[in-house]
Amino acid sequence: MKTIFAVDDSPTARASIEYTLSKAGFQVVLAEDGVKALEKIPSTPQIDVFLFDVNMPNMDGITLIKEVRKLADHKFTPILFLTTESQESKKMEGKAAGASGWVVKPFDPEQLIAVISRFAGE
Template sequence: MAQILVVDDSATVRNEVSGFLSNQGFDVATAEDGKDGLDKLKADSGIKLVISDVNMPNMDGLTMVEKIRGEMGNSAVNIIMLTTESDPRMKERGKAAGVKGWIVKPFNGDAVVGGIKKLVG
């Protein structure tokens, strides 16, 4: 069972983020887009944190968050967006959907690992 699910359509970003988190001692799963992320979250009840990109094919990250909170009724999992998207309207949509944090790429693991540890528990 994974503790953290990293959702990004870029294999480079998925590998960078999941590799850093694995080196910090976390059990990490990855998904290629929001649809894949939703499926993996449904299959693994041990996931405590989702780190997701916003702009992805098949299903974007914010739609995935809205489905996690709405269709799945899952308000327990923490969600952070990791994205190049800085539009205030997108951030507001994320906040309304229950996103806990918004990290602008590039990923700086050392700067956020303390917060990630708090969210995973």
């Protein structure tokens, strides 16, 4: 079973992500912001794909991407960012930070599963 580590400050978004991905057969680990995520990542044995919201308190998704890329175990783990932002500049900023791709919110459940599956090697 592939593990997806999702970070979003919205309880509704976290619940929706967890429901959608666990129903599709993924194990889902959740955190509510970048700071909490960085605390939780070392104790999560296997992470196949990260899914980060961009706009969050305490530590935004772009900063979190940069921090995760510094971790030896996750230099090459796919990171997707989940955003309401559709501007090309935000996507480029995420790419420059080390993101592998993005999903626009609100997400279509089938599309999210398809993108996660592709990056998780399902």
